[in-house]
Amino acid sequence: MGNIIETKGLNAGYGPIHVLYDLDFEAPDEAVTVIVGPNGVGKTTLLKAIMGLVTIYSGKIYFQGKDITKMPPHERTRIGIGYMPQVGNIFSRLTVWENLKMAAYIVKDQSKIEEKLEMIFTLFPKLKGFLHRKAGTLSGGERQMLAESMVLIRDPRVMLVDEPTAGLMPKLVTEVMKKFKEMAELTGLPVILVEQRARRALQVGDYAYMMRHGRFIFKGTAKELLNHPHLTEMYLGAIEVRELRYVRE
Ligand SMILES: Nc1ncnc2c1ncn2[C@@H]1O[C@H](COP(=O)(O)OP(=O)(O)O)[C@@H](O)[C@H]1O
């Protein structure tokens, strides 16, 4: 089994503001890889780096083993890196159907779009009844379904998802997480899931990373992290984590 996405010694940030330090990251094929950590540690910046949206100082980014460190963002989308940002992922003034059409504009093959729509409606039967509603009138959970569908309709090879449960009611959180697992199983798509809600995310993940201050402080299976006796302390930064770094190596 290979890695769909990999970074080696990645240092990145926003212009002069250094955010990510020496990240060696691997997202295996056919797996859900979860990145957890408190607010402001660099989770979103890592996804943006994979999409080519931040400044890379050193290190490499690979997609299916190919070096994409210098590839422009739109090209990364075209080769199949699907990205669902935390905010600004739908057009509120357009209908659900118009949103889907916008997202699909890069797909040349009409039959592919129809095939993807069928899969999307299997995953989210509710969306089918909302096609002509303005996206802005949808509930938080429904918008999230639309944003996810907008990535899926482009037939990606991997899906990067940034905090899909942010701002959702607690009872929806479990549902949304389960849907990601279901989607990964239905499509066989590898998923890189960024979440602040560590326990909930780890329950649906296969592999896990924990981040603090732009570095990984844990790398292992989701189960190992979930069952780690110091999960909470590590998360809160209440214990010295250096000794726990890369427990599998
Ligand atoms: N556009 C930006 N310009 C400058 N600094 C930023 C920008 N976006 C985020 N940062 C900084 O980068 C750090 C990591 O942010 P982020 O990746 O958004 O964290 P997380 O997703 O883990 O909450 C924070 O210190 C944040 O202030």
Ligand SMILES: [Mg+2]
């Ligand atoms: Mg974030």
